[in-house]
Amino acid sequence: MLTINLIREKRDFIAERLRIKNFNAEEILDKILEIDASRRQIQARADALQSDMNRISREIGALMKSRNFAEAEAAKEKTYKLKDEIKSLTDKLIPLDEELRNEIIRLPNLPHQSVNRGRGAEDNVMMRSGGIMPVLDHENLPHWDLIKKYDIIDFELGIKLTGAGFPVYKGKGAKLERALINFFLDEGVKAGYKEVMPPIVVNEDSGFGTGQLPDKEGQMYNVTLDGFYLIPTAEVPVTNIYRDVILDAEELPIKNIAYTPCFRREAGSWGAHVRGLNRLHQFDKVEIVRISHPDHSYESLDEMVAHVEGLVKSLDLPYRIIRLCGGDMSFTSSLTYDFEVWSGAQKKWLEVSSVSNFESFQANRLKCRFKEKGEKQTKLVHTLNGSALALPRIVAALLENNQTESGIKVPEVLVPYTGFTIID
RNA sequence: GGAGAGAUGGCAGAGUGGUCGAAUGCGGCGGUCUCGAAAACCGUUGUCCCGCUUCCGCGGGAUCGGGGGUUCGAAUCCCCCUCUCUCCGCCA
Known part of the structure; x- marks a missing residue:
């Protein structure tokens, strides 16, 4: 399968090369780029929230150690909403990843430049x-x-x-x-x-x-x-x-x-x-x-x-x-x-x-x-x-x-x- | 097929809920020493994704067989799957 990086960087080149194989990739490529863009956006947000989450968890650990139970409980309260948000984002991510992969594996390999176009x-x-x-x-x-x-x-x-x-x-x-x-x-x-x-x-x-x-x-x-x-x-x-x-x-x-x-x-x-x-x-x-x-x-x-x-x-x-x-x-x-x-x-x-x-x-x-x-x-x-x-x-x-x-x-x-x- | 044990970084092997991406040893890489090498010593050393830089790099996320769950937090607890090992059975 082609790498997502190549698809991002050389969309038109790929479409043109695949015409040699009589394969019309236009639609698939657009779909891939679209899924990829939203996937990345969601992942960036999820990662940022997860980062917050990890930080708070570490803080709770420190508070528990110093026996600040009240503050620890207060910190826990903050995590619940965060957790839900992360969950809803990652839930979106899984089907997107799958969809992306399913599209990418539909693309044939690019022919070498010496290959001529032909039907059979x-x-x-x-x-x-x-x-x-x-x-x-x-x-x-x-x-x-x-x-x-x-x-x-x-x-x-x-x-x-x-x-x-x-x-x-x-x-x-x-x-x-x-x-x-x-x-x-x-x-x-x-x-x-x-x-x-x-x-x-x-x-x-x-x-x-x-x-x-x-x-x-x-x-x-x-x-x-x-x-x-x-x-x-x-x-x-x-x-x-x-x-x-x-x-x-x-x-x-x-x-x-x-x-x-x-x-x-x-x-x-x-x-x-x-x-x-x-x-x-x-x-x-x-x-x-x-x-x-x-x-x-x-x-x-x-x-x-x-x-x-x-x-x-x-x-x-x-x-x-x-x-x-x-x-x-x-x-x-x-x-x-x-x-x-x-x-x-x-x-x-x-x-x-x-x-x-x-x-x-x-x-x-x-x-x-x-x-x-x-x-x-x-x-x-x-x-x-x-x-x-x-x-x-x-x-x-x-x-x-x-x-x-x-x-x-x-x-x-x-x-x-x-x-x-x-x-x- | 039956019973039990286990799966941690290139390898070996610690770690049973809170800076653990993970001790330690070996190996690899760089350096000191040396004419050179060995030894010794010091440093460094997994992979994937995202962002910034786009040359070195920096920040974030994920990853301790795979998947799911509990929890603010999981290598560590629970469930399922796969695989490996030991004993028994069978067998080219």
């Missing part, structure tokens, strides 16, 4: 591409046929155990999945990320901290009995490690990497256009998360993009990097680069990574701050994250692009992890 995916900007497009003969199969042919991923069995979108990985399919996870983790650790293994269910505070709650409640599986949520991404637990934390500037940037299963209800987005591994309710993902100094967060973002690019390159997948336009960006992001890989048999680009800088938007929710050495003032950190990588669509592309008559070739970098060179 069609307005995104291709930054660069790489890799060699596979040459497949006319007999090539889409991955949902390949997984059956080689019996490596079983959707029907998943339906029996759980439901649609919960596949069972079998044999070389399971091994390939594990190989990819280990490869991605190892590459991350080599690049200086610290491996963490967080819980995959989180509480409500964590859901709020990274911005999934309250708005995107329907996208997460909810363990109602305990008030927990299954994580939609490792971003949630890993970023929330730094909730309510004040870091030293020297500790930045913090670089974490985590493998977790991810759970998404994908309510309302299921349909014929998402077959096979293209969209699942449970999938595996390795995520990189950074906590950065605000002055260096875009360098961090570039490094993360380079890291992800290195991964898709090493798997020999044709890829392209897309900068999302304002209309296609998430609520919480300032700048997002999507990675897409080419899926040879489906003949379409599949999104396999999304790398974002949230600047201080999540940090403000998380109350994750840092202190410059020797300075008293705390400042909000910048948070970033990116998939490195999400597995199912990588698997889909690998299966389709690498299919041959004798089987599916495993990329060289994975062979030490799989122990086999071909799926047949």
Whole structure:
């Protein structure tokens, strides 16, 4: 969420920036400023009265000590009216605070200046591409046929155990999945990320901290009995490690990497256009998360993009990097680069990574701050994250692009992890 | 799941109604001493909000797990919630 200070100081700037995201903030901003002004006024009065109250109470204490009971009683009389006034003021304050917060959390994050205005995916900007497009003969199969042919991923069995979108990985399919996870983790650790293994269910505070709650409640599986949520991404637990934390500037940037299963209800987005591994309710993902100094967060973002690019390159997948336009960006992001890989048999680009800088938007929710050495003032950190990588669509592309008559070739970098060179 | 104990500043740990934002120790920071360092000594050291100053800072309010209550006054008393620990049970 945006800070109230920024809203006070740069109301028009915010409204203008949010138009890039096709968000009309005018009304909300005016309401916020109005609530904020009255809130501050009331609080100033309440604080002044409270100050009087505290002074009188101290005086009563002194009188009691010197056994001036009559004077103490007289002083008490003075407090009753004061107390009522304070009460009536603070009673007004509580709903105002709540209202203010409810309005502020409706405002999306401001887009970075490089972000172009646009309505949706069609307005995104291709930054660069790489890799060699596979040459497949006319007999090539889409991955949902390949997984059956080689019996490596079983959707029907998943339906029996759980439901649609919960596949069972079998044999070389399971091994390939594990190989990819280990490869991605190892590459991350080599690049200086610290491996963490967080819980995959989180509480409500964590859901709020990274911005999934309250708005995107329907996208997460909810363990109602305990008030927990299954994580939609490792971003949630890993970023929330730094909730309510004040870091030293020297500790930045913090670089974490985590493998977790991810759970998404994908309510309302299921349909014929998402077959096979293209969209699942449970999938595996390795995520990189950074906590950065605000002055260096875009360098961090570039490094993360380079890291992800290195991964898709090493798997020999044709890829392209897309900068999302304002209309296609998430609520919480300032700048997002999507990675897409080419899926040879489906003949379409599949999104396999999304790398974002949230600047201080999540940090403000998380109350994750840092202190410059020797300075008293705390400042909000910048948070970033990116998939490195999400597995199912990588698997889909690998299966389709690498299919041959004798089987599916495993990329060289994975062979030490799989122990086999071909799926047949 | 049953019974009991507890939750205080970065950490340890006092404090059971009246200058308590909180003793003391450790740690951190600054200084004295030193060629330098250690030790010793002196000082300083939480966070949030509001106002003034808008560079250092000053004043007010809040904050002792969270919420509510009693009281002129709550870290201290009462109620609810959450969490932690110990014992028992269960268990990968």
